[in-house]
Amino acid sequence: MNFLLIFLFPLFQTEQSGLLQVKVTNVQEHKGSIRMAVYNHEKSFPSESHSFRGGVLSLAPGIAHTLSCHNLPFGQYAIAVYQDLNNNGKMDKNGLGIPTEPYAFSNNVRVKWRSPRFGEAAFVFGQARQELVLSLKRWSEY
Template structure:
């Protein structure tokens, strides 16, 4: 009985294990450029996004995995870099001209709110991000 109790206490005290986040990107209308994906835990700026990658854009989209993430709160930003410039292109008013998306679909009618894009990761999880242009799509 003591052995069972000791094992139960050890399991309860064990640190939370790392998880795999799968970002399912949908809505890709053309196989042009690359998808740039950032997983952020502090803000949407470069210092707040500790994990990121680029993958070829394919129609209608793709899954991208981020293994080894610690449990916590995260937000995801994705854009389709059509011209390979490494930056989200904007018009003269500062509005995006390339397809983009955020977790929880924030940033469609107002600038994206980091707090609005946050979700909890406590184990392996898949979230969907639909990329589309600001107008249309």
């Protein structure tokens, strides 16, 4: 009998991953692409090269600005997105290190003179399907 219970146990477990959809709003120019990085640890945030998952969406008029993470394990995450206007694969900055391309973070964290902390941008992902809405802004708008 114990063998049968152990064998059937996985059938009764709840879902442990889901679909996260990130809708990006306030896209002012339909050129370049939107780049997203998903982080699952504060030590890696917000370095794009150390993200847990990522995605790129080419921009064109009339398309939805939504990026999806399929089969994302339930847990705590933070997200950074930016519009790569010239498609060079990196966030462009001026000589002072100020971003020159629109960007946003989960929880729509508004910081200007520093990068946000993981805890400020962190959210709990724990549903089969969850949507976040992030609004792009230029540095001068923060």
